[in-house]
Amino acid sequence: MxxxxxxxxxxxxxxxxxxxxxxxxxxxxxxxxxxxxxxxxxxxxxxxxxxxxxxxxxxxxxxxxxxxxxxxxxxxxxxxxxxxxxxxxxxxxxxxxxxxxxxxxxxxxxxxxxxxxPQNITPYQSMVLGTAGYTAALCVKRLLDFGIKPQNGAILVTGASGGVGSVAVALLSKLGYSVTASTSKMDDQDYLRKLGATNIIDSQPLKQTGKPLQKEQWAAVVDVVGSHTLANACAQTQYGGIVACCGLAQGIDLPATVAPFILRGVTLAGVDSVMATYQNRLAAWQLLSQHLDASMLSHxxxxxxxxxxxxxxxxxxxxxxxxxxxxxxxxxx
CATH class of the missing domain: 3.90.180.10 (Medium-chain alcohol dehydrogenases, catalytic domain)
Incomplete structure (x- = not known):
């Protein structure tokens, strides 16, 4: 055969x-x-x-x-x-x-x-999610396990129009968080608002060299971009917040200082999807199956x-x- x-x-x-x-x-x-x-x-x-x-x-x-x-x-x-x-x-x-x-x-x-x-996810829906959605769920789970709650403030999602970003926006919104979506595609605002983004910003300023410490804006961040974007996200995260990093769309480098970590107690949490344990995979897919709005998947x-x-x-x-x-x-x- x-x-x-x-x-x-x-x-x-x-x-x-x-x-x-x-x-x-x-x-x-x-x-x-x-x-x-x-x-x-x-x-x-x-x-x-x-x-x-x-x-x-x-x-x-x-x-x-x-x-x-x-x-x-x-x-x-x-x-x-x-x-x-x-x-x-x-x-x-x-x-x-x-x-x-x-x-x-x-x-x-x-x-x-x-x-x-998962019983309540169809085969087709599982691939709308795929590694991108599963990675987004791993990131969101890190925020939840860290203790970030909706009342703590806005969550920044970078690369929001992409696969990981799209699912992260939809999942966080369904969980009750206020989500700011960063994108280079400002024409995608309707798409991102349908996913649940409450605020949409142009990603270009995040991609530039920024100050080591900036105005505190985010309770937490899901970053798929890396490089200057990740450095700026860390610099803008509130005291005691967390940044979940899972991608390198802008670059593999991290041109940052230790300032956000030692002066604001920011946590930078790496998220790997390739070799994640069986238990973490099940937990991520359970989070998706329980909380993601299935109607968003067709979108x-x-x-x-x-x-x-x-x-x-x-x-x-x-x-x-x-x-x-x-x-x-x-x-x-």
């Missing part, structure tokens, strides 16, 4: 190709795994976009089927942790980097990478096919998209 998938390849001259191919299932089963999944949907994340466009050395094994996210039905599992017919979600774990991912009709994965699909998500992935990836790298793109892997030419 064979199946359709996006395959990334490099030849002996390091020439890069991204194409839809028919892949023999025995080639898939040569990967290290114990659970065969029939994939229903995947999604396009920033890391997928980097891999699909070869803009960054994300892929470390060739050839590669990209796709860090997937939801599907278990066909067979060698260790008995899952049974045939179980619906499961994959987020991260190096898939699409060192292990074949889910931008194909089948995936062969390790059972410890998977979590059960955030758009459906594409395998044929559309490269074009969307190129636009994502250029900062030209908003929301989330769900890939119906079973619809392709």
């Amino acid at each position: 064979s199946f359709k998938a996006i395959v990334l390849e490099k030849d002996e001259n390091h020439g890069f190709t991204c194409s839809i191919k028919t892949v023999p299932q025995q080639q898939l089963l040569a990967q290290q795994g114990d659970t065969l999944i029939e994939v229903h949907y995947s999604s396009i994340n920033y890391k997928d976009a980097l891999a699909l466009t070869n803009k960054s050395p994300v892929v470390r094994q060739w050839p590669m089927i990209p796709g860090i996210d997937g939801v599907g039905c278990v066909i067979e599992s060698a260790n008995g942790h899952y049974q045939k017919g179980d619906m499961v979600i994959l987020n991260g774990w190096g898939c699409g980097e060192t292990h074949w991912g889910c931008l194909g009709q089948y995936a062969y994965l390790k059972s410890q990478w998977l979590i059960p699909l 955030i998500g758009k459906t594409i096919t395998l044929n559309d992935c490269n074009d969307i990836a190129t636009k994502m790298i250029a900062g030209q998209i908003k929301g989330r793109y769900v890939v119906d892997v079973n619809k392709c030419i």
Whole structure:
């Protein structure tokens, strides 16, 4: 048996190709795994976009089927942790980097990478959320666990028009927080207000070099941008507040001083989604399933096919998209 998938390849001259191919299932089963999944949907994340466009050395094994996210039905599992017919979600774990991912009709994965699909989230909705939504939930959970309450003040979400930012805005709003959305796409104000943003600011000032300490504005921050944006967010956070950092859209650098941390007691909390524990993954997905307004997901998500992935990836790298793109892997030419 064979199946359709996006395959990334490099030849002996390091020439890069991204194409839809028919892949023999025995080639898939040569990967290290114990659970065969029939994939229903995947999604396009920033890391997928980097891999699909070869803009960054994300892929470390060739050839590669990209796709860090997937939801599907278990066909067979060698260790008995899952049974045939179980619906499961994959987020991260190096898939699409060192292990074949889910931008194909089948995936062969390790059972410890998977979590059960929450009962009140549909397979499609789980990929509207995907790693972006799950990462947003991890960030929001850090704020909740830290003790930040709605009455403490406004929450800043940077990169608010993107996948992580969109879900963070919607989730925080549903939990009763006043959310300020920072975006470079000021044309997206209607989109962000529908998600629940109470205030929208242009991200450009945050991207510039700022003073070590600035006016205290935010009880907490969810930052996906990094670089000067993260430094300014820390400098603007209220005494005793927290900044959850999970991205580097502006850059991997952090041109900051220790002033916010030693003079205002600000906490900078790193949030990793790739290698998060099973318990943290379950908690994040439970937060989404219990509190996120399902009607918002149709506002955030758009459906594409395998044929559309490269074009969307190129636009994502250029900062030209908003929301989330769900890939119906079973619809392709």
